[in-house]
Amino acid sequence: MAKNLDELRAVVRANGLRATPSRLAVLELVRASDAPVSHGDVADRLASQGWDRATIYRNLTDLAEVGLLRRTDVGDHVWRFEAVNAEHDAAHPHFVCTECGTVECMPQIELAIHRVKAPRAVKQRQVEVHVRGLCDACI
């Protein structure tokens, strides 16, 4: 467990952030969750440790900004966060399950543009693509 904290500390610092106790707690919790967690979830679960909601919020957004977490939403207009692991590369579409919140990478998906009238970024594929629906487990 102490080793795990050192690892968290190292990774936070490697990403240019200070390894504060609250940040480590947030990162540990999100990494331990198997589904995306909301700010509210995290704040509730860390309330026993005395962290203020504003702090939790800032930590979540800071960690997301440096790429340790990913902010996502499942269509209910609540932002959720999940851990980003090493092999991740953002250059392909993502599928989000609107039921369980699972995010899957979809490199096998591509945009097909049937007519020329589209923004340049779209034509150049310089866009983020999010696909939202029910995964096979929830369908």
Add this chain to the structure above:
Amino acid sequence: MAKNLDELRAVVRANGLRATPSRLAVLELVRASDAPVSHGDVADRLASQGWDRATIYRNLTDLAEVGLLRRTDVGDHVWRFEAVNAEHDAAHPHFVCTECGTVECMPQIELAIHRVKAPRAVKQRQVEVHVRGLCDACI
């Protein structure tokens, strides 16, 4: 124009709602928009006609409930509404500019799936597709 109001009136009544002036104004505005419009947008644009925001909200949700409008979101946590009509029936991707927030319908875009391994919903195109990038004005 009067004919157009009669048509709106008829369609609203045909869907079991009362054809009140505010409802007709809302439906007309949303039908005239070429991109999904938010509650706030509609309220602002109809403010000169004196309609209260609560009324606009209720009208939007009522019209969506009976199927004359479709509620949709483009990933920015603001609900938007678009008209449902014969040619606009199918759900289609929306492009949102990450800089200025402009939203565009993208019926000319379609998912191309290169390999069979994808969630069933994706293969059946039972998904919402959100495309995010810079529009031509912000690029």
Add this chain to the structure above:
DNA sequence: GGCTACTTGCAATACGGTTGCAGTTGCTTG
């Protein structure tokens, strides 16, 4: 160890979304 930039707690605000209640009105029916 000192110092500085970053972080946190507190308190408040912002914003989209929603609702209760009393008065108004669309529309059905006689």
Add this chain to the structure above:
DNA sequence: CAAGCAACTGCAACCGTATTGCAAGTAGCC
């Protein structure tokens, strides 16, 4: 056409998620 009633509207308020300013506290660099 008029009456009646359920649907609709304006007003005022509330809700939950998201976000921010400021002063005090602290991580970490030198």
